[in-house]
Amino acid sequence: MIRALAYWLFRYRRTWQGTVVVSVANPLLFLLAIGAGLGSLVRGDVEGVSYLQFFAPGMLAAAAFQNAFIDAGFGVASARGRERVYQTAVATPLSPGEVMGGHLLFVALRVFVGALAFVVVMALFGLVSSAGTALALLLAATLTGVAPAAAVAAWAVTVTDFPRLNTVFRFVVMPMYLFSGTFFSVGQLPAALQTIMYALPLWHGADLCRSLALGTATPGMTLLHVAYLGVLGAVGVLIGRVTFRKVLHV
Protein backbone atom coordinates (compact mmCIF):
# COMPACT_ATOMS: atom_id res chain seq x y z
CA MET A 1 0.00 0.00 0.00
CA ILE A 2 2.87 2.33 0.86
CA ARG A 3 4.49 1.38 -2.45
CA ALA A 4 1.38 2.48 -4.30
CA LEU A 5 1.24 5.68 -2.25
CA ALA A 6 4.86 6.42 -3.21
CA TYR A 7 3.79 6.82 -6.82
CA TRP A 8 1.25 9.49 -5.92
CA LEU A 9 3.77 11.30 -3.77
CA PHE A 10 6.16 11.46 -6.72
CA ARG A 11 3.44 13.10 -8.73
CA TYR A 12 2.48 15.38 -5.85
CA ARG A 13 6.05 16.64 -5.66
CA ARG A 14 5.39 18.52 -8.87
CA THR A 15 2.09 20.06 -7.95
CA TRP A 16 1.92 20.46 -4.19
CA GLN A 17 2.80 24.17 -4.08
CA GLY A 18 -0.11 24.99 -6.34
CA THR A 19 -2.55 22.87 -4.40
CA VAL A 20 -1.51 24.43 -1.10
CA VAL A 21 -2.15 27.92 -2.47
CA VAL A 22 -5.62 26.82 -3.59
CA SER A 23 -6.22 25.14 -0.22
CA VAL A 24 -5.56 28.42 1.59
CA ALA A 25 -7.19 30.76 -0.90
CA ASN A 26 -10.43 28.80 -1.02
CA PRO A 27 -11.43 29.05 2.65
CA LEU A 28 -10.13 32.60 2.80
CA LEU A 29 -12.46 33.68 0.01
CA PHE A 30 -15.40 31.69 1.30
CA LEU A 31 -15.10 32.97 4.85
CA LEU A 32 -14.68 36.53 3.63
CA ALA A 33 -17.45 36.53 1.04
CA ILE A 34 -20.11 34.37 2.63
CA GLY A 35 -19.15 34.25 6.30
CA ALA A 36 -18.21 37.87 6.84
CA GLY A 37 -19.82 39.51 3.78
CA LEU A 38 -23.14 37.77 3.33
CA GLY A 39 -23.18 36.94 7.03
CA SER A 40 -23.31 40.63 7.93
CA LEU A 41 -26.82 40.65 6.44
CA VAL A 42 -27.90 37.93 8.82
CA ARG A 43 -29.67 39.64 11.70
CA GLY A 44 -28.92 38.41 15.15
CA ASP A 45 -27.43 35.04 15.98
CA VAL A 46 -27.68 31.63 14.39
CA GLU A 47 -28.06 29.00 17.10
CA GLY A 48 -26.55 31.43 19.57
CA VAL A 49 -23.42 32.39 17.60
CA SER A 50 -22.53 34.79 14.80
CA TYR A 51 -23.16 33.61 11.23
CA LEU A 52 -19.43 33.39 10.54
CA GLN A 53 -18.95 31.18 13.59
CA PHE A 54 -21.84 29.02 12.47
CA PHE A 55 -20.84 28.84 8.83
CA ALA A 56 -17.06 28.23 9.05
CA PRO A 57 -17.03 24.71 10.57
CA GLY A 58 -19.84 23.59 8.24
CA MET A 59 -17.87 24.87 5.30
CA LEU A 60 -14.77 23.09 6.60
CA ALA A 61 -16.65 19.79 6.47
CA ALA A 62 -18.27 20.51 3.11
CA ALA A 63 -14.93 21.48 1.53
CA ALA A 64 -13.29 18.28 2.82
CA PHE A 65 -16.21 16.28 1.43
CA GLN A 66 -16.08 17.97 -1.95
CA ASN A 67 -12.29 17.68 -2.26
CA ALA A 68 -12.52 14.01 -1.40
CA PHE A 69 -15.15 13.44 -4.08
CA ILE A 70 -13.05 15.17 -6.71
CA ASP A 71 -9.90 13.24 -5.81
CA ALA A 72 -11.53 9.87 -5.29
CA GLY A 73 -14.05 10.24 -8.13
CA PHE A 74 -12.26 11.96 -10.95
CA GLY A 75 -8.81 10.93 -9.72
CA VAL A 76 -9.65 7.24 -9.58
CA ALA A 77 -11.56 7.19 -12.86
CA SER A 78 -8.70 8.79 -14.76
CA ALA A 79 -6.08 6.61 -13.07
CA ARG A 80 -8.00 3.62 -14.35
CA GLY A 81 -8.96 5.18 -17.68
CA ARG A 82 -6.87 7.66 -19.60
CA GLU A 83 -3.74 7.53 -17.45
CA ARG A 84 -3.69 3.74 -16.94
CA VAL A 85 -1.87 4.18 -13.64
CA TYR A 86 -3.59 1.16 -12.12
CA GLN A 87 -2.97 -1.17 -15.04
CA THR A 88 0.72 -0.39 -14.76
CA ALA A 89 0.71 -1.01 -11.02
CA VAL A 90 -1.09 -4.36 -11.10
CA ALA A 91 1.47 -5.78 -13.54
CA THR A 92 3.84 -5.69 -10.56
CA PRO A 93 3.47 -7.68 -7.33
CA LEU A 94 0.92 -5.11 -6.07
CA SER A 95 -2.62 -6.42 -5.67
CA PRO A 96 -5.68 -4.42 -6.73
CA GLY A 97 -6.47 -3.91 -3.04
CA GLU A 98 -3.07 -2.35 -2.42
CA VAL A 99 -3.43 -0.15 -5.47
CA MET A 100 -6.71 1.12 -4.04
CA GLY A 101 -5.24 1.50 -0.56
CA GLY A 102 -2.32 3.54 -1.83
CA HIS A 103 -4.58 5.87 -3.74
CA LEU A 104 -6.93 6.28 -0.78
CA LEU A 105 -4.01 7.13 1.48
CA PHE A 106 -3.07 9.83 -0.99
CA VAL A 107 -6.65 11.14 -1.06
CA ALA A 108 -6.53 11.19 2.75
CA LEU A 109 -3.31 13.17 2.66
CA ARG A 110 -4.78 15.69 0.26
CA VAL A 111 -7.94 16.05 2.34
CA PHE A 112 -5.79 16.45 5.44
CA VAL A 113 -3.68 19.20 3.84
CA GLY A 114 -6.84 20.98 2.68
CA ALA A 115 -8.38 20.74 6.15
CA LEU A 116 -5.18 21.94 7.75
CA ALA A 117 -5.14 25.04 5.55
CA PHE A 118 -8.81 25.65 6.31
CA VAL A 119 -8.32 25.35 10.08
CA VAL A 120 -5.39 27.76 9.90
CA VAL A 121 -7.55 30.29 8.07
CA MET A 122 -10.33 29.79 10.63
CA ALA A 123 -7.81 30.51 13.37
CA LEU A 124 -6.84 33.73 11.59
CA PHE A 125 -10.49 34.77 11.76
CA GLY A 126 -10.43 34.01 15.47
CA LEU A 127 -12.80 31.08 15.09
CA VAL A 128 -10.70 28.42 16.82
CA SER A 129 -10.58 28.66 20.58
CA SER A 130 -7.62 26.38 21.38
CA ALA A 131 -4.97 24.13 19.91
CA GLY A 132 -6.98 21.14 21.09
CA THR A 133 -10.02 22.37 19.18
CA ALA A 134 -7.87 22.92 16.11
CA LEU A 135 -6.59 19.35 16.25
CA ALA A 136 -10.07 17.94 16.80
CA LEU A 137 -11.41 19.95 13.84
CA LEU A 138 -8.56 18.79 11.66
CA LEU A 139 -9.23 15.12 12.41
CA ALA A 140 -12.99 15.50 12.11
CA ALA A 141 -12.75 17.22 8.73
CA THR A 142 -10.30 14.61 7.43
CA LEU A 143 -12.68 11.86 8.51
CA THR A 144 -15.57 13.66 6.82
CA GLY A 145 -13.66 13.53 3.54
CA VAL A 146 -11.98 10.15 3.77
CA ALA A 147 -15.02 8.11 4.87
CA PRO A 148 -17.09 8.70 1.72
CA ALA A 149 -13.94 8.73 -0.46
CA ALA A 150 -13.57 4.97 -0.15
CA ALA A 151 -17.10 4.38 -1.43
CA VAL A 152 -16.65 6.96 -4.17
CA ALA A 153 -13.41 5.27 -5.28
CA ALA A 154 -15.09 1.86 -5.21
CA TRP A 155 -17.68 3.19 -7.64
CA ALA A 156 -15.45 5.45 -9.73
CA VAL A 157 -13.09 2.63 -10.70
CA THR A 158 -15.99 1.04 -12.58
CA VAL A 159 -16.86 4.24 -14.46
CA THR A 160 -15.56 4.44 -18.01
CA ASP A 161 -17.94 7.16 -19.04
CA PHE A 162 -16.52 10.37 -17.57
CA PRO A 163 -19.65 12.55 -17.86
CA ARG A 164 -21.37 10.26 -15.37
CA LEU A 165 -19.01 11.57 -12.70
CA ASN A 166 -20.12 15.10 -13.51
CA THR A 167 -23.75 14.08 -13.26
CA VAL A 168 -23.24 12.60 -9.82
CA PHE A 169 -21.23 15.62 -8.77
CA ARG A 170 -23.99 17.98 -9.84
CA PHE A 171 -27.01 16.07 -8.61
CA VAL A 172 -25.68 14.22 -5.57
CA VAL A 173 -22.66 16.05 -4.22
CA MET A 174 -23.86 19.62 -4.77
CA PRO A 175 -27.25 19.16 -3.08
CA MET A 176 -25.52 17.55 -0.12
CA TYR A 177 -23.04 20.41 -0.09
CA LEU A 178 -25.85 22.96 0.04
CA PHE A 179 -28.36 21.29 2.34
CA SER A 180 -26.33 19.35 4.91
CA GLY A 181 -26.21 22.14 7.44
CA THR A 182 -23.36 23.94 5.75
CA PHE A 183 -24.94 27.31 5.03
CA PHE A 184 -27.95 27.00 7.30
CA SER A 185 -29.23 24.63 9.94
CA VAL A 186 -30.87 21.43 8.74
CA GLY A 187 -33.59 22.24 11.29
CA GLN A 188 -34.94 24.82 8.84
CA LEU A 189 -35.72 22.17 6.22
CA PRO A 190 -39.11 20.41 5.92
CA ALA A 191 -39.26 17.34 8.14
CA ALA A 192 -39.00 14.80 5.29
CA LEU A 193 -35.89 16.47 3.89
CA GLN A 194 -34.41 16.67 7.37
CA THR A 195 -34.64 12.90 7.72
CA ILE A 196 -32.88 12.43 4.41
CA MET A 197 -30.08 14.84 5.32
CA TYR A 198 -29.58 13.12 8.68
CA ALA A 199 -29.04 9.85 6.82
CA LEU A 200 -26.36 11.31 4.54
CA PRO A 201 -22.68 11.54 5.43
CA LEU A 202 -22.08 15.25 5.08
CA TRP A 203 -24.57 16.21 7.78
CA HIS A 204 -22.68 13.98 10.21
CA GLY A 205 -19.39 15.57 9.21
CA ALA A 206 -20.77 19.13 9.36
CA ASP A 207 -22.47 18.62 12.70
CA LEU A 208 -19.35 16.97 14.10
CA CYS A 209 -17.13 19.86 13.01
CA ARG A 210 -19.59 22.52 14.18
CA SER A 211 -20.16 21.00 17.60
CA LEU A 212 -16.40 20.70 18.09
CA ALA A 213 -15.78 24.28 16.97
CA LEU A 214 -18.53 25.76 19.11
CA GLY A 215 -17.81 23.59 22.11
CA THR A 216 -21.29 22.07 22.04
CA ALA A 217 -20.19 18.51 21.30
CA THR A 218 -21.68 15.78 23.46
CA PRO A 219 -20.07 12.36 23.83
CA GLY A 220 -23.19 10.62 22.48
CA MET A 221 -23.53 12.65 19.28
CA THR A 222 -19.78 12.70 18.68
CA LEU A 223 -19.65 8.93 18.95
CA LEU A 224 -22.63 8.61 16.60
CA HIS A 225 -21.02 10.82 13.96
CA VAL A 226 -17.64 9.13 14.19
CA ALA A 227 -19.21 5.66 14.13
CA TYR A 228 -21.37 6.56 11.13
CA LEU A 229 -18.38 7.86 9.18
CA GLY A 230 -16.18 4.98 10.31
CA VAL A 231 -18.68 2.37 9.15
CA LEU A 232 -19.17 4.21 5.86
CA GLY A 233 -15.43 4.19 5.28
CA ALA A 234 -15.09 0.51 6.16
CA VAL A 235 -17.96 -0.50 3.89
CA GLY A 236 -16.45 1.58 1.09
CA VAL A 237 -13.12 -0.20 1.46
CA LEU A 238 -14.79 -3.62 1.42
CA ILE A 239 -16.74 -2.81 -1.74
CA GLY A 240 -13.67 -1.23 -3.27
CA ARG A 241 -11.63 -4.37 -2.79
CA VAL A 242 -14.19 -6.21 -4.89
CA THR A 243 -14.65 -3.60 -7.62
CA PHE A 244 -10.93 -2.89 -7.98
CA ARG A 245 -10.24 -6.59 -8.35
CA LYS A 246 -13.03 -7.01 -10.89
CA VAL A 247 -11.81 -4.13 -13.00
CA LEU A 248 -8.07 -4.69 -12.74
CA HIS A 249 -7.84 -8.48 -12.72
CA VAL A 250 -10.29 -9.28 -15.51
Add this chain to the structure above:
Amino acid sequence: MALIEAERLEKRYPGTDFTAVAGIGFQVERGEAFGFLGPNGAGKSSTMRMLACVSQPSGGSLRILGENPVTHGRALRARLGVVPQDDALDLQLTVRENLIVYGLYFGLSLKHMRAKSTELLEFAQLADKAGERVEHLSGGMRRRLTIARSLVNDPEILLLDEPTTGLDPQARHILWDRLFRLKSVGVTLILTTHYMDEAEQLCDRLVIMDKGLIADEGTPRELIDRHVTREVLELRFPPGEQEQAAEKLGGDVEILPDRLLCYADDGDAVLARATELGLRPLTALVRRATLEDVFLRLTGRSLTD
Protein backbone atom coordinates in the same frame (compact mmCIF):
# COMPACT_ATOMS: atom_id res chain seq x y z
CA MET B 1 10.64 -28.58 -17.24
CA ALA B 2 9.18 -25.92 -19.48
CA LEU B 3 9.03 -22.38 -18.16
CA ILE B 4 5.41 -22.03 -19.17
CA GLU B 5 2.98 -24.88 -19.70
CA ALA B 6 -0.57 -24.32 -20.89
CA GLU B 7 -3.15 -27.01 -21.56
CA ARG B 8 -6.67 -26.46 -22.91
CA LEU B 9 -6.38 -22.89 -21.66
CA GLU B 10 -9.58 -20.87 -21.98
CA LYS B 11 -10.70 -17.33 -21.35
CA ARG B 12 -14.28 -16.14 -21.35
CA TYR B 13 -15.27 -12.76 -20.03
CA PRO B 14 -18.07 -12.60 -17.48
CA GLY B 15 -21.32 -11.17 -18.75
CA THR B 16 -20.54 -11.94 -22.40
CA ASP B 17 -20.82 -15.01 -24.62
CA PHE B 18 -17.50 -14.11 -26.13
CA THR B 19 -14.80 -16.75 -25.83
CA ALA B 20 -11.49 -14.96 -26.32
CA VAL B 21 -9.34 -18.06 -25.88
CA ALA B 22 -11.03 -21.35 -26.71
CA GLY B 23 -8.65 -24.02 -25.41
CA ILE B 24 -5.01 -23.67 -26.37
CA GLY B 25 -1.93 -25.64 -25.37
CA PHE B 26 1.71 -24.61 -25.67
CA GLN B 27 5.01 -24.74 -23.86
CA VAL B 28 7.74 -22.15 -23.63
CA GLU B 29 11.30 -23.21 -22.80
CA ARG B 30 13.82 -21.15 -20.90
CA GLY B 31 15.81 -18.73 -23.03
CA GLU B 32 13.72 -18.92 -26.17
CA ALA B 33 11.81 -16.21 -27.96
CA PHE B 34 8.26 -17.37 -28.39
CA GLY B 35 5.69 -15.57 -30.51
CA PHE B 36 1.93 -15.38 -30.73
CA LEU B 37 0.87 -14.40 -34.22
CA GLY B 38 -2.64 -13.70 -35.28
CA PRO B 39 -5.10 -11.18 -36.63
CA ASN B 40 -6.83 -8.74 -34.30
CA GLY B 41 -9.27 -10.54 -32.04
CA ALA B 42 -7.45 -13.87 -32.28
CA GLY B 43 -7.02 -14.04 -28.51
CA LYS B 44 -3.37 -12.99 -28.28
CA SER B 45 -3.83 -10.20 -25.77
CA SER B 46 -6.14 -12.27 -23.57
CA THR B 47 -3.50 -14.99 -23.51
CA MET B 48 -0.83 -12.46 -22.63
CA ARG B 49 -2.91 -11.12 -19.76
CA MET B 50 -3.25 -14.61 -18.33
CA LEU B 51 0.52 -15.11 -18.66
CA ALA B 52 1.04 -11.78 -16.87
CA CYS B 53 -1.03 -13.12 -13.94
CA VAL B 54 -3.59 -10.31 -14.09
CA SER B 55 -6.37 -12.38 -15.63
CA GLN B 56 -7.72 -15.67 -14.32
CA PRO B 57 -8.07 -18.51 -16.79
CA SER B 58 -11.70 -19.63 -17.23
CA GLY B 59 -10.67 -23.20 -17.96
CA GLY B 60 -7.76 -25.52 -18.58
CA SER B 61 -4.46 -25.34 -16.78
CA LEU B 62 -1.61 -22.88 -16.80
CA ARG B 63 1.70 -23.14 -14.98
CA ILE B 64 4.29 -20.41 -15.03
CA LEU B 65 7.75 -21.09 -13.61
CA GLY B 66 6.22 -24.21 -12.12
CA GLU B 67 3.57 -22.29 -10.16
CA ASN B 68 -0.15 -21.73 -10.50
CA PRO B 69 -0.71 -18.07 -11.48
CA VAL B 70 -4.04 -17.91 -9.65
CA THR B 71 -2.62 -18.86 -6.27
CA HIS B 72 0.91 -17.48 -6.74
CA GLY B 73 0.16 -14.44 -8.87
CA ARG B 74 1.93 -12.01 -6.61
CA ALA B 75 5.14 -14.01 -6.37
CA LEU B 76 5.09 -14.71 -10.10
CA ARG B 77 4.53 -11.10 -11.09
CA ALA B 78 7.70 -10.27 -9.15
CA ARG B 79 9.60 -12.44 -11.65
CA LEU B 80 7.94 -11.19 -14.84
CA GLY B 81 8.45 -8.12 -16.97
CA VAL B 82 5.51 -6.68 -18.86
CA VAL B 83 5.57 -4.35 -21.85
CA PRO B 84 1.96 -3.38 -22.52
CA GLN B 85 0.75 -2.41 -25.95
CA ASP B 86 -0.02 1.17 -24.97
CA ASP B 87 3.13 1.86 -22.90
CA ALA B 88 1.06 3.33 -20.02
CA LEU B 89 3.95 5.54 -18.97
CA ASP B 90 3.33 8.46 -16.67
CA LEU B 91 3.50 11.54 -18.85
CA GLN B 92 3.79 13.93 -15.91
CA LEU B 93 6.84 12.25 -14.44
CA THR B 94 10.35 12.33 -15.87
CA VAL B 95 11.93 9.42 -17.66
CA ARG B 96 13.94 8.46 -14.58
CA GLU B 97 11.01 8.91 -12.20
CA ASN B 98 8.96 6.50 -14.28
CA LEU B 99 11.58 3.84 -13.64
CA ILE B 100 11.94 4.70 -9.97
CA VAL B 101 8.27 4.51 -9.06
CA TYR B 102 7.91 1.27 -10.97
CA GLY B 103 10.84 -0.17 -9.04
CA LEU B 104 9.22 0.91 -5.78
CA TYR B 105 6.15 -1.11 -6.78
CA PHE B 106 8.44 -4.14 -6.67
CA GLY B 107 9.61 -3.23 -3.20
CA LEU B 108 13.04 -2.11 -4.41
CA SER B 109 14.65 0.70 -2.45
CA LEU B 110 14.97 4.26 -3.68
CA LYS B 111 18.74 3.99 -3.42
CA HIS B 112 18.83 0.82 -5.47
CA MET B 113 16.50 2.34 -8.07
CA ARG B 114 18.64 5.45 -8.50
CA ALA B 115 21.55 3.25 -9.58
CA LYS B 116 19.40 0.75 -11.45
CA SER B 117 17.62 3.46 -13.44
CA THR B 118 20.97 4.76 -14.70
CA GLU B 119 21.91 1.29 -15.87
CA LEU B 120 18.53 0.76 -17.56
CA LEU B 121 18.59 4.15 -19.27
CA GLU B 122 22.00 3.29 -20.71
CA PHE B 123 20.56 0.05 -22.03
CA ALA B 124 17.55 1.81 -23.53
CA GLN B 125 19.78 4.52 -25.04
CA LEU B 126 17.90 7.17 -23.10
CA ALA B 127 20.64 8.28 -20.70
CA ASP B 128 20.55 11.85 -22.01
CA LYS B 129 16.76 12.02 -21.53
CA ALA B 130 16.73 11.00 -17.85
CA GLY B 131 15.41 14.34 -16.59
CA GLU B 132 12.91 14.97 -19.37
CA ARG B 133 9.22 14.54 -18.95
CA VAL B 134 7.86 11.58 -20.87
CA GLU B 135 5.47 13.94 -22.67
CA HIS B 136 8.38 15.18 -24.78
CA LEU B 137 9.55 11.73 -25.92
CA SER B 138 8.98 10.21 -29.38
CA GLY B 139 7.05 6.98 -29.80
CA GLY B 140 10.21 4.92 -30.23
CA MET B 141 11.80 6.43 -27.12
CA ARG B 142 8.66 5.81 -25.10
CA ARG B 143 8.64 2.20 -26.16
CA ARG B 144 12.29 1.78 -25.19
CA LEU B 145 11.51 3.38 -21.84
CA THR B 146 8.65 0.93 -21.37
CA ILE B 147 11.05 -1.92 -22.03
CA ALA B 148 13.57 -0.41 -19.59
CA ARG B 149 10.76 -0.14 -17.04
CA SER B 150 9.85 -3.80 -17.51
CA LEU B 151 13.42 -4.75 -16.60
CA VAL B 152 13.62 -3.09 -13.16
CA ASN B 153 13.21 -6.45 -11.41
CA ASP B 154 15.57 -8.39 -13.73
CA PRO B 155 12.68 -10.56 -14.95
CA GLU B 156 13.13 -14.15 -16.05
CA ILE B 157 10.33 -13.80 -18.58
CA LEU B 158 9.56 -10.68 -20.58
CA LEU B 159 6.06 -10.34 -22.04
CA LEU B 160 5.78 -7.94 -24.96
CA ASP B 161 2.41 -7.12 -26.48
CA GLU B 162 2.94 -5.86 -30.02
CA PRO B 163 6.29 -4.28 -29.17
CA THR B 164 6.81 -2.36 -32.41
CA THR B 165 3.29 -1.46 -33.51
CA GLY B 166 3.20 2.15 -34.60
CA LEU B 167 6.97 2.65 -34.71
CA ASP B 168 8.93 3.83 -37.73
CA PRO B 169 11.46 1.42 -39.33
CA GLN B 170 14.52 2.89 -37.60
CA ALA B 171 12.85 2.74 -34.21
CA ARG B 172 11.83 -0.86 -34.86
CA HIS B 173 15.37 -1.92 -35.68
CA ILE B 174 16.76 -0.25 -32.56
CA LEU B 175 14.13 -2.05 -30.53
CA TRP B 176 14.81 -5.42 -32.12
CA ASP B 177 18.48 -4.98 -31.36
CA ARG B 178 17.70 -4.36 -27.69
CA LEU B 179 15.50 -7.45 -27.57
CA PHE B 180 18.24 -9.58 -29.13
CA ARG B 181 20.58 -8.39 -26.42
CA LEU B 182 18.13 -9.42 -23.73
CA LYS B 183 17.72 -12.80 -25.31
CA SER B 184 21.47 -13.28 -25.48
CA VAL B 185 21.72 -12.85 -21.71
CA GLY B 186 19.09 -15.52 -21.15
CA VAL B 187 15.83 -13.60 -20.80
CA THR B 188 12.90 -15.57 -22.16
CA LEU B 189 10.87 -13.41 -24.55
CA ILE B 190 7.20 -13.91 -25.23
CA LEU B 191 5.68 -11.55 -27.71
CA THR B 192 2.60 -10.98 -29.79
CA THR B 193 2.77 -9.36 -33.16
CA HIS B 194 0.99 -9.11 -36.43
CA TYR B 195 4.15 -8.16 -38.25
CA MET B 196 5.46 -11.24 -40.01
CA ASP B 197 8.95 -9.85 -40.47
CA GLU B 198 9.11 -9.21 -36.74
CA ALA B 199 8.09 -12.79 -36.02
CA GLU B 200 10.68 -14.14 -38.45
CA GLN B 201 13.38 -11.89 -37.03
CA LEU B 202 12.74 -12.44 -33.36
CA CYS B 203 10.99 -15.73 -32.71
CA ASP B 204 12.63 -19.09 -32.33
CA ARG B 205 9.23 -20.67 -32.20
CA LEU B 206 5.74 -19.36 -32.64
CA VAL B 207 2.10 -20.25 -32.70
CA ILE B 208 -0.39 -18.83 -35.13
CA MET B 209 -3.68 -18.04 -33.43
CA ASP B 210 -7.05 -17.54 -35.05
CA LYS B 211 -10.46 -17.20 -33.40
CA GLY B 212 -9.16 -18.17 -29.97
CA LEU B 213 -7.42 -21.34 -31.15
CA ILE B 214 -3.93 -22.29 -32.22
CA ALA B 215 -3.86 -22.95 -35.95
CA ASP B 216 -0.29 -24.29 -35.93
CA GLU B 217 2.98 -24.17 -34.10
CA GLY B 218 6.64 -24.41 -35.03
CA THR B 219 9.75 -22.52 -36.01
CA PRO B 220 9.24 -19.95 -38.78
CA ARG B 221 11.06 -22.29 -41.20
CA GLU B 222 8.99 -25.31 -40.23
CA LEU B 223 5.78 -23.42 -40.70
CA ILE B 224 6.82 -22.22 -44.13
CA ASP B 225 7.86 -25.73 -45.18
CA ARG B 226 4.66 -27.23 -43.87
CA HIS B 227 2.15 -24.82 -45.34
CA VAL B 228 3.63 -23.20 -48.39
CA THR B 229 6.07 -23.94 -51.19
CA ARG B 230 9.64 -22.74 -51.41
CA GLU B 231 8.86 -19.85 -53.70
CA VAL B 232 5.93 -17.64 -54.50
CA LEU B 233 5.19 -15.93 -57.80
CA GLU B 234 3.20 -12.73 -57.38
CA LEU B 235 1.27 -11.59 -60.44
CA ARG B 236 -0.68 -8.37 -60.83
CA PHE B 237 -3.38 -7.98 -63.47
CA PRO B 238 -5.70 -5.15 -64.41
CA PRO B 239 -8.82 -5.16 -62.20
CA GLY B 240 -11.31 -7.86 -63.19
CA GLU B 241 -8.84 -10.08 -65.02
CA GLN B 242 -7.47 -11.86 -61.97
CA GLU B 243 -10.02 -14.67 -61.73
CA GLN B 244 -9.72 -15.51 -65.43
CA ALA B 245 -5.95 -15.59 -65.24
CA ALA B 246 -6.01 -17.78 -62.15
CA GLU B 247 -8.29 -20.24 -63.90
CA LYS B 248 -6.08 -20.35 -66.97
CA LEU B 249 -2.93 -20.82 -64.94
CA GLY B 250 -4.29 -23.54 -62.66
CA GLY B 251 -2.14 -25.10 -59.94
CA ASP B 252 -1.83 -23.78 -56.38
CA VAL B 253 -3.04 -20.21 -56.77
CA GLU B 254 -4.45 -17.82 -54.17
CA ILE B 255 -6.51 -14.85 -55.30
CA LEU B 256 -5.91 -11.77 -53.16
CA PRO B 257 -7.78 -8.51 -53.69
CA ASP B 258 -4.83 -6.95 -55.47
CA ARG B 259 -2.78 -9.85 -56.84
CA LEU B 260 -2.40 -13.55 -57.46
CA LEU B 261 -0.05 -15.68 -55.39
CA CYS B 262 1.19 -18.79 -57.19
CA TYR B 263 2.86 -21.26 -54.85
CA ALA B 264 5.62 -23.30 -56.50
CA ASP B 265 9.06 -24.61 -55.74
CA ASP B 266 10.27 -22.99 -58.95
CA GLY B 267 8.62 -19.62 -59.43
CA ASP B 268 10.42 -18.81 -62.65
CA ALA B 269 9.04 -21.97 -64.28
CA VAL B 270 5.49 -20.89 -63.44
CA LEU B 271 6.17 -17.42 -64.83
CA ALA B 272 7.47 -18.99 -68.06
CA ARG B 273 4.34 -21.10 -68.31
CA ALA B 274 2.14 -18.07 -67.74
CA THR B 275 3.88 -16.31 -70.60
CA GLU B 276 3.40 -19.37 -72.83
CA LEU B 277 -0.31 -19.34 -71.98
CA GLY B 278 -0.47 -15.78 -73.29
CA LEU B 279 -1.03 -14.13 -69.89
CA ARG B 280 0.27 -10.58 -69.71
CA PRO B 281 0.56 -9.56 -66.05
CA LEU B 282 1.23 -5.90 -65.23
CA THR B 283 3.96 -6.94 -62.85
CA ALA B 284 5.52 -10.28 -61.92
CA LEU B 285 7.72 -11.06 -58.95
CA VAL B 286 9.29 -14.30 -57.84
CA ARG B 287 10.21 -14.35 -54.16
CA ARG B 288 10.97 -16.70 -51.32
CA ALA B 289 7.92 -17.81 -49.36
CA THR B 290 7.57 -15.99 -46.05
CA LEU B 291 5.67 -16.34 -42.85
CA GLU B 292 3.12 -13.94 -44.25
CA ASP B 293 2.09 -16.56 -46.79
CA VAL B 294 1.65 -19.08 -43.98
CA PHE B 295 -0.32 -16.56 -41.99
CA LEU B 296 -2.66 -15.79 -44.88
CA ARG B 297 -3.22 -19.48 -45.52
CA LEU B 298 -3.97 -20.36 -41.92
CA THR B 299 -6.06 -17.41 -40.86
CA GLY B 300 -7.90 -16.73 -44.08
CA ARG B 301 -7.71 -13.64 -46.17
CA SER B 302 -10.91 -11.96 -45.03
CA LEU B 303 -10.52 -8.75 -43.12
CA THR B 304 -10.95 -9.43 -39.43
CA ASP B 305 -11.08 -5.86 -38.20
